[in-house]
Amino acid sequence: MNSQFIAFFTIFLIHTNLxxxxxxxDMRVDGLACPFCAYGIEKKLLKTEGVNSVDINIEKxxxxxxxxxxxxxSEHQLNQLFHDxxxxxxxxxxxxxx
Amino acid sequence: xxxxxxxxxxxxxxxxxxxxxxxxxPYQLIQTWGGFGDAxxxxxxxxxxxxxxxxxYVADSRNSRIQQFDFNGKFIxxxxxxxxxxxxxxxxMNMTIxxxxxxxxxxWNDRVQIFSSAGSFIKSVGGPGDEPGKFNGxxxxxVDSNGNVYVADFNNQRIQYFNANGKTLGQLGExxxxxxxxxxxxxxxxxxxxxxxxxxxxxxxNDRIKVIDNTGNVINKWGxxxxxxxxxxxxxxxxxxxxxxxxxxxxxFVADSFNNRIQKFTSNGKFLTSFxxxxxxxxxxxxxxxxxxxxxxxxxxxAHHQVQKWVPHDRQ
Numbered sequence: 486m487n488s489q490f491i492a493f494f495t496i497f498l499i500h501t502n503l504x505x506x507x508x509x510x511d512m513r514v515d516g517l518a519c520p521f522c523a524y525g526i527e528k529k530l531l532k533t534e535g536v537n538s539v540d541i542n543i544e545k546x547x548x549x550x551x552x553x554x555x556x557x558x559s560e561h562q563l564n565q566l567f568h569d570x571x572x573x574x575x576x577x578x579x580x581x582x583x
Numbered sequence: 584x585x586x587x588x589x590x591x592x593x594x595x596x597x598x599x600x601x602x603x604x605x606x607x608x609p610y611q612l613i614q615t616w617g618g619f620g621d622a623x624x625x626x627x628x629x630x631x632x633x634x635x636x637x638x639x640y641v642a643d644s645r646n647s648r649i650q651q652f653d654f655n656g657k658f659i660x661x662x663x664x665x666x667x668x669x670x671x672x673x674x675x676m677n678m679t680i681x682x683x684x685x686x687x688x689x690x691w692n693d694r695v696q697i698f699s700s701a702g703s704f705i706k707s708v709g710g711p712g713d714e715p716g717k718f719n720g721x722x723x724x725x726v727d728s729n730g731n732v733y734v735a736d737f738n739n740q741r742i743q744y745f746n747a748n749g750k751t752l753g754q755l756g757e758x759x760x761x762x763x764x765x766x767x768x769x770x771x772x773x774x775x776x777x778x779x780x781x782x783x784x785x786x787x788x789n790d791r792i793k794v795i796d797n798t799g800n801v802i803n804k805w806g807x808x809x810x811x812x813x814x815x816x817x818x819x820x821x822x823x824x825x826x827x828x829x830x831x832x833x834x835x836f837v838a839d840s841f842n843n844r845i846q847k848f849t850s851n852g853k854f855l856t857s858f859x860x861x862x863x864x865x866x867x868x869x870x871x872x873x874x875x876x877x878x879x880x881x882x883x884x885x886a887h888h889q890v891q892k893w894v895p896h897d898r899q
Contacts, residue, residue: 518841519787519823520630520644520870520885521690521722521737521772524674528691544865544886 506581507537508552512563515573517546526572546575551582601808603818607847608896609858610880616656617889621646624658629883629890631677631688631723631826632871635700639873639881640685641890642675649675649687651702654875656890662702663687670704672696677723677735677773677826677871686732688721695724695734708732708749713739713758716751723773723826727780727797735771735784742771742784755782755799763789763812765801775827775835777850785824785837790814792824792837792852805852816842819854826883830874838872838882845869845882845893858893860884 517523523541526548530539535556540549552558558566560577567574617626631642638659639652649662649672662685663672673691680686684705685698693711695718698704709718719738726732730747741756756768763769772787781802782795790813791806807813807820814822822841829835834855835848843866844859859882860868869891871883878898882891 519772519825520628520867521676521720521770521787521825524644524690525720525738528674543867 506583507554508557509580509582510550510552510558510563511578512548512550512567513575513577514546514548514567515575516571517541517543517548519543522572526567601817601819603854605818605856606854607856609856610845610893610895612858612860612891612893614656614892615884615887615889616652616892617884617887619888623661624650624652624656626650626888626890628885629888630871630885631675632873632881632883632890633678633680633685633828634873634875634881635680635685638700639890640678640680641883642672642678642687642871644674644676644690644885647672647675649678649685649698649702652890654879654892656892660702662698663696663704667704669707670696670698676721679725679775681726682730684726686724686726688724688734690720690722690737693718693721695721695732706749708745709734715743715754716745718743722771723785725774725776725782727776728778733774733776733782735774737770737772737787740768740770742768742774742782753799755784755795761788765793765804768793769812772824773826775829777829777833783827783829783835785827787823787825788812790821790823792821792827792835792848794852803852805848814841818857819846819848819852821846826871828872828874830878831876836872836874836880838869840867840870840885843868845872845880860891 527539537553538551564574626643627645630644651659676688676690678687683700687696689696694707694709722737723735733744741754743754761769769788773785775783780797784793791810794803804810825840826838833850837846844857846857847855865886867885870885873881880893
């Protein structure tokens with residue numbers, strides 16, 4: 486699961502469109518019921534190329550990912566990413582960081 | 584008709600055991616210490632906690648260190664400072680102490696770190712992976728009277744055990760396989776071992792406790808009806824149990840993390856009482872639990888970055 490997760494994320498980053506800005510994604514995720522899970526997904530995201538920082542609010546079930554400059558994700562890609570990691574992705578808000 | 588009556592009788596009798604009454608008064612909160620920060624005595628998401636002699640050791644998880652206190656919360660020392668690479672910790676979780684050695688589940692580094700009770704680094708066991716002897720997110724650790732080390736290998740869905748020299752002896756559960764049957768786990772979070780070498784596992788996402796003998800047979804389990812992954816807030820039920828400890832009396836204390844409470848049981852799983860902060864606040868105010876010989880119960884409050892000290896009602 487881990488290797489699939491990282492490989493998938495790395496491949497799509499190589500093919501993704503490049504932007505001049507970094508991005509912030511606020512994602513609502515089901516299944517974040519304990520710190521173990523939060524730490525687990527945080528570790529996986531931080532290992533992924535293009536991810537600059539990860540903040541997790543367990544209480545609200547929200548994962549906030551900030552990317553490095555020029556990296557963006559599509560909603561489909563994020564959906565697949567969380568599915569592969571064992572979580573149910575619900576929704577996403579995104580904005581550019583300048 | 585007779586079968587129907589017997590079935591109803593069976594369900595009624597079982598239903599009584601599924602909703603047990605409180606047998607003891609709840610414990611009383613007498614002290615908290617800590618608060619958010621990285622200074623000595625402060626915490627950033629404390630998790631594991633263990634009592635040894637006159638000290639309380641707290642896994643200060645996001646600060647990547649263990650902090651040692653006396654029973655009144657006076658800071659003694661920090662263990663696992665980041666400037667020494669081999670003794671580094673990253674998201675330390677549940678811990679245990681046996682024979683003057685502190686065993687730490689080093690969650691992000693996929694290993695168990697072993698220190699002396701005074702904080703000197705001794706050695707590491709494990710490394711990342713799912714092969715025998717490797718871990719994927721070790722979350723809890725216990726040591727039996729022979730010095731064998733049992734590790735809850737959270738993301739690998741198994742318990743691995745080693746001898747005192749770190750040689751792999753075997754595992755419980757199937758690597759990477761989640762299930763509700765007795766032989767499987769669903770993200771095991773912690774372990775405790777009693778004087779009879781019975782292994783108590785908090786089977787986290789199955790919302791139950793499993794008791795396993797030293798031949799690997801499950802001899803008891805509890806947590807909701809039939810202990811088959813039915814979660815809830817009733818007495819004796821769980822929502823993601825995250826830590827377990829056995830008192831000298833043999834009684835079992837479980838941190839029922841998503842229910843914001845500690846539950847106390849007899850050694851065979853009979854519910855006795857529960858206690859914790861108000862459920863109206865944030866979740867995860869009771870993630871780790873330890874018991875002193877005098878009956879005081881120390882609890883890590885992940886949400887408020889503090890340690891709680893509770894005592895039996897009649898001792899207040």
